[in-house]
Amino acid sequence: MDAGTKILVVGDVRGRFKQLFQRVETVNKKAGPFEILCCVGDFFGDDKQNEELIAYKNGFKHITVPTYILGPNQKEHEKHFEDLADGEICTNLTYLGKRGVYTLTSGVKIAYLSGVESAGSADSAKSNHEFTKSDIFAVRNSCLVSKNCSTEYRGVDVLLTSQWPYGMQENANETASKLISFLCREIKPRYHFCAINGTYFECPPFRMPKDETTQFELCTRFISLADVGNSEKAKYIYALSLKPVDKSRLLDLVQKTTNEIPCPYAGLDLCGTVDKNDTSETRQYFYDMEKKKSKGQRGYGKKRRMQELNxxxxxxxxxxxxxxxxxxxxxxxxxxxxxxxxxxxxxxxxxxxxxxxxxxxxxxxxxxxxxxxxxxxxxxxxxxxxxxxxxxxxxxxxxxxxxxxxxxxxxxxxxxxxxxxxxxxxxxxxxxxxxxxxxxxxxxxxxxxxxxxxxxxxxxxxxxxxxxxxxxxxxxxxxxxxxxxxxxxxxxxxxxxxxxxxxxxxxxxxxxxxxxxxx
Missing domain, CATH: 3.30.428.10 (HIT-like)
Known part of the structure; x- marks a missing residue:
């Protein structure tokens, strides 16, 4: 696409920082410049692997494309996200946060949700690597509030999650999330990227059904990325060029292609997972919400403070x-x-x-x-x-x-x-x-x-x-x-x-x- 915003997305890095950033530098020189690199899935690996990041933190090596990562998907990785002032890990490497909508200078909107669905209460996560119904509504409401008031809702450009949505592949449903399926159906992303299943999978495009937010049937492309440096040489890096959805021609958004499939979320039974009439959630139009801690965790009941000056x-x-x-x-x-x-x-x-x-x-x-x-x-x-x-x-x-x-x-x-x-x-x-x-x-x-x-x-x-x-x-x-x-x-x-x-x-x-x- 001409004059589009160039974006890179990669799957699970799992501590292979040197391999990732060398590959990104090559791609950026050949097909860039790219405005942003987004990482879905597990960014950190074991302690030995994570030592590769020291050179970047000390400034001996440099990250050429501004890189944004999602939060932890497992409890043992939570330690890497503690005490991050302004989310910065090192120069050009930033933690996006638990959830929200990030808007690029071009106007491209990227919705994101960190972690995996909580297996416990629907309203309170057991750990900081889990998300709940409240997180889903927070992202959904952020997308709806941030729409152009002069036009009907057109969706968001990109959705980043680590966990797969339920209904995309039957053999992945045991580890997939119905809450993410609901979120996709509600915010209607043009592209949805995820990882942690260790496989590359690109689904044919499908259209979200009309609802109270829009009368347009908007198209979504779902892409799961493999691990960085996987032995099967499956695709782990994806490049795309986007014109912001709010600045795109309506014809381009609604025009159908020949290889489309039915929406995999249209017939899903989400009863018991999300109640759209739950006014305590649906009427809250948050830009973002506080990270919650569970009992027994340090800082429970208090908001996390950023680093303080003397x-x-x-x-x-x-x-x-x-x-x-x-x-x-x-x-x-x-x-x-x-x-x-x-x-x-x-x-x-x-x-x-x-x-x-x-x-x-x-x-x-x-x-x-x-x-x-x-x-x-x-x-x-x-x-x-x-x-x-x-x-x-x-x-x-x-x-x-x-x-x-x-x-x-x-x-x-x-x-x-x-x-x-x-x-x-x-x-x-x-x-x-x-x-x-x-x-x-x-x-x-x-x-x-x-x-x-x-x-x-x-x-x-x-x-x-x-x-x-x-x-x-x-x-x-x-x-x-x-x-x-x-x-x-x-x-x-x-x-x-x-x-x-x-x-x-x-x-x-x-x-x-x-x-x-x-x-």
Whole structure:
């Protein structure tokens, strides 16, 4: 396909890193450049085999194509995924996470689900290498929410799982998953890749039946890949070139081919596995959800924290000697409000966590409740001065949770989303649109992101953070369409004298006082 996004997918690596990355480098030189390499199945092998990765971690060898892997499929491999800051294993090697949707710069959407189906409760996995019904609904809802609102649902470009779906091959059904079959039927991927069965198998294309999400019969191609370096020389690496489904011609998506077979999931009895009327699941539109731990595991009942910076060296921790206390407006139990350093205007403030936390995705329920109080109080305050408010968070090259708060004249409310979209196009970024944030579960479980909460209660979010412009939010706010002050894009050019900052803080505190729930 011309002008398509080139993607590589490989099956079980099982510690054969040198063989894999040498092969990928050859393929990339011959047929690339490829934007991404996706690994399904078991990535790690035994401890001896895994030693091959040391050279890549130390920088003596290099991975030429950005590589993303799924999580563990067996308990003994869980140790390799503990304490991964931002999911990065080494340069160009990243753990995608338990589940979610990853959007490439081109707009290609890749849905993914790690692990194997839990054999226990339908709602709680026994181990971190297992997934449950909740994980399935989380991925499904992420796909449906991220669709282009101006068109009918067209499916996603790629689905990555390690386990096979039930119904694809009768002799594989004992180790296959009905939950994955349900997920495929719901999100309608153009390509579905999996592994762990040790065989290469490419099924003829088939079409998903129409349902309440779309009236189109969309085509899926199922491919299982063999192990890297298998003795049978079965195919373990697959290259494809894709134009994003949302940018493809509808005719190309619905036009049938001569070798199609009936959908293997259409007649499956999924009763007892998934109840589509289970409103506790189907009404949750999560971008991603927290990783759950079972009783007896380290960290049970708590969210996994990313690596923390030394609080004594953090500008924003209240316990740090470097915090500029004269910028503080008011302090709650878990968050505080402060004037932004180098503010765009006198009403440019920030919500910051009192203790060291990296991002809003890592907040507990109690943390989120207080954060919500601050946001609602600020909305009420800005309304009294005829303004609407926008909240932004950049979890990228920033170790402490910072939420920027800026007000705009009410008549400009409709321009804010358009300004973000225009600037995103300028930087070649793709944003998903989510409903109003009501839980940290709506945020990515792992890895960097940027989000903007808009006055219309919608949320823009992206995980395309490779070389993300650090001044992106200020670029939007200072653009000609909004505040028209390009000279203030860099905060360092807006630094004030300490007495000016003190005056700004005092004025804001007085105006905010009627809405300050902390006093």
């Amino acid at each position: 609080q004594e060296k953090c500008w924003f921790c209240l316990s740090s000697p470097d915090v500029e206390k004269h910028l503080i407006i008011t302090i709650g139990e878990r968050f505080y409000l402060a004037l932004a350093k180098g503010p765009i205007n006198r009403y440019h403030v920030m919500i910051l966590s009192t203790k060291h936390l990296p991002c809003a995705a890592q907040l507990t329920t109690e943390d989120w409740e207080e954060l919500d109080k601050f946001k609602n109080s600020l909305r009420k305050f800005f309304k009294t001065i005829g303004q609407v408010v926008c909240f932004t968070e950049r979890h990228y090259k920033s170790f402490h949770l910072q939420i920027n708060v800026l007000g705009f004249e009410e008549g400009y409310a409709w321009k804010i989303k358009h300004s973000f979209e225009d600037k995103a196009e300028e930087f070649n970024l793709q944003f998903e649109t989510l409903p109003a944030l009501d839980s940290p579960k709506m945020l990515p479980e792992i890895g960097p992101y940027f989000l903007a909460e808009l006055p219309d209660d919608s949320t823009l979010i992206t995980r395309q953070m490779n070389h993300f412009p650090l001044h992106f939010a200020r670029d939007v706010f200072c653009s000609e369409n909004l505040l028209n002050c390009d000279e203030k894009v860099n905060w360092k050019e807006c630094l004030l004298e300490k007495d000016e900052e003190t005056t700004y803080v005092s004025d804001f505190r007085k105006g905010f006082a009627p809405f300050d729930f902390t006093v």
